[in-house]
Amino acid sequence: MGLIINWLGLLLWSALLPAILPALPALAEGMSVPPALFLQAQGKFLLILHALMAVLLLGSLTHNVLISVNYLRGKFTKIRLEKRYVKVGFVAYLLTFGLGALIYPNYRYHVRALYFDLKMPWASNLFDIKEHWAGIGLALFAAFFLLSRTIDPRTDRRMLLFYVFLSATLAGIVWFGVIAGLLLVSYRSI
């Protein structure tokens, strides 16, 4: 009985093989091999660093804007501290921005293309706003940092409006970026 079953199995395979063999390359092509993206393996580690730098950035910029707004009211008590926050904030911005730019390709495919674009288009748009604002913020922060090294708030009153404007706008950009980033990560991450 066992021998008969074996023979039947062999017959069946010999009948099916000619049909299966030509289809094998097509099957292999159809199988989805996940593409290797830039720094994909280090993605989660870089994302955590990106988030930690963002926390440092948020703290330094929030403190900075709270002090610099007082300049417009004629209070110049914490100038050195305010300028220190600008330095810390600028370094934190460059690191946050750089790390974000490194993990962006990974996000673009694994999160946005495979998930957000299909199921949550509003999340793709929210990320795009964050991304554009961060790019604009880079130029604003470079100007803010250089202005901070030039200006003396006690004497250069005519430059104060632009200086405080940069501080407040950057704080707004960073607050928005952190909240949007946390919200998006709560739905899907790299």
Next chain:
Amino acid sequence: MGKNMGKEKTYLLLVLSVLAFTGSYFLSEVFPFPLWWYYPLDQHWEFGIVTSKGLRMGWYGKVLLSAFCSLAVALLGGLGLKWMPGEPPETLADFLTLAGMGMTLFLLYYIVRILSGGA
């Protein structure tokens, strides 16, 4: 910065560079500009307005283009101000300050508007 140039001139250059960055960023959103495009799946770059099909990212190129425009304007402005006798007129600085702040706020608003389906 600022050692060989008066504070007012340095300030004017910084305002000009912000204006150039935000202005060029806005223009690259509205008009087709040749940009560097990154293809994450193939890990390669292409430059141009019309490039290959596929998953591509234009944000890097847009930031690079705007940074280049900003630096170019700051450089040209710096050369112009170097030969300008005395400090620049206050009205010019005030006008550029308002323009820089206005353009920045407008660009931030414009991006939210187009990405929330308002345009």
